[in-house]
Amino acid sequence: MDPENKMIILSAFKITFPVLLGYIPLGIAFGLLLSGAGYHWSYALLMSIFIYAGSVQFISVALLVAGAGLTEFLIITLLINLRHSFYGLSMIARFSDAGKFKPYLIFALTDETYALLITTELPENVPKSKFYFSIAVMNHFYWVAGSILGAVLGSVIDLDLKGMAFVLTALFVVLTIEQYYHSNTRVPFIAAIGAGGISLALFSPENILLFSILIGTLFLAVYEKIARSKNISMSTTDQKEWP
Amino acid sequence: MTNEVLYLLTVITVVAIATFITRVLPFVLFNSKEPPVSMSKIEKDLPPMILLILVFYCLKDVQWSQPPYGSPEVVTIAVVTILHVLKRNTLLSIFIGTGLYMLLVQHDVFLLFFS
Incomplete structure (x- = not known):
């Protein structure tokens, strides 16, 4: 193999390893749920390849069992995944030169892939889009592999993976701490604590993520507006900062 | 193709x-034009905010009012945080945290503590 590709694959594997440990048991749980509801494993495969969105896939199983209509699937999917639109906002510049990889990178933008892509330092002499693509493909592969494993084998062998999905919580904690050290503002962290706390207390589990992102973003917008008007009134002589 | 298969494939x-x-x-909304200035300022603060919100989101299924009152989650997150601040080793923090959490929930350690 070309040494550059080998380097890309190795460093992407190292970065995605915690996601491997998280996606395999979660995928198994999804596969188990779907096969437990009486569906053939090939549906787990199709869903994990083409939908590739954890929470929506879990909820879809519940809706399938309930015999929900297509409109319900559509609305619930849009609402639950609306948060991904916020992820894309941070990726417009990063993906702008991704060329042929761009459609796939957009398609594969899950919570975990987003978290890795915005925090990962690009290794030296490595093309960015290829590196991003490797990370995205590996995560997608772990998810598909876990789903099939759960749907095919999960009912046969007795795996005690209880608690293993906590690896993703730990990953988010670590990435947040790293962001804290690299950031010169504390505002986003305060916004997150406020929005997350309020949402945990007030909203049902399936609504928490979207509502906390909406509340947090609203807080950031209001803060930004106040900070801006203060800055303008205080420094009317210095217009360079605000063109 | 049966109706059931068709329904599943459509879903x-x-x-x-x-x-x-x-x-x-x-990407469709902002690809051709620059997002407004205020938006690009907010966009810079979004990643750290969303990462921390994802931590809260991971706690969505915790039963705070029932034993063990979310203590395995809170304790493990505290351990991961302290470990990471001290060592700054990503894989170490994640593995020790996950191992600890699996130990705590598979053996109901805190549940014994509260009963």
């Missing part, structure tokens, strides 16, 4: 397309 297609729409939306 999968609808959910897949709806998911892709939510992911592609900002």
Whole structure:
């Protein structure tokens, strides 16, 4: 193999390893749920390849069992995944030169892939889009592999993976701490604590993520507006900062 | 093709397309033109905010009012945080944290403590 590709694959594997440990048991749980509801494993495969969105896939199983209509699937999917639109906002510049990889990178933008892509330092002499693509493909592969494993084998062998999905919580904690050290503002962290706390207390589990992102973003917008008007009134002589 | 298969394939297609729409939306809206200034300022603060919100989101299924009152989650997150601040070793913090959490929940350590 070309040494550059080998380097890309190795460093992407190292970065995605915690996601491997998280996606395999979660995928198994999804596969188990779907096969437990009486569906053939090939549906787990199709869903994990083409939908590739954890929470929506879990909820879809519940809706399938309930015999929900297509409109319900559509609305619930849009609402639950609306948060991904916020992820894309941070990726417009990063993906702008991704060329042929761009459609796939957009398609594969899950919570975990987003978290890795915005925090990962690009290794030296490595093309960015290829590196991003490797990370995205590996995560997608772990998810598909876990789903099939759960749907095919999960009912046969007795795996005690209880608690293993906590690896993703730990990953988010670590990435947040790293962001804290690299950031010169504390505002986003305060916004997150406020929005997350309020949402945990007030909203049902399936609504928490979207509502906390909406509340947090609203807080950031209001803060930004106040900070801006203060800055303008205080420094009317210095217009360079605000063109 | 039976009706059941058709229904399933249609559902999968609808959910897949709806998911892709939510992911592609900002690229369609802002690709050709620059986002407004205030938005690009907020956009800079979004990643750290969303990462911390994802931590809260992971706690969505915790039963705070029932034993063990979310203590395995809170304790493990505290351990991961302290370990990471001290050592700054990503894989170490994640593995020790996950191992500890699995130990705590598979053996109901805190549940014994509260009963």
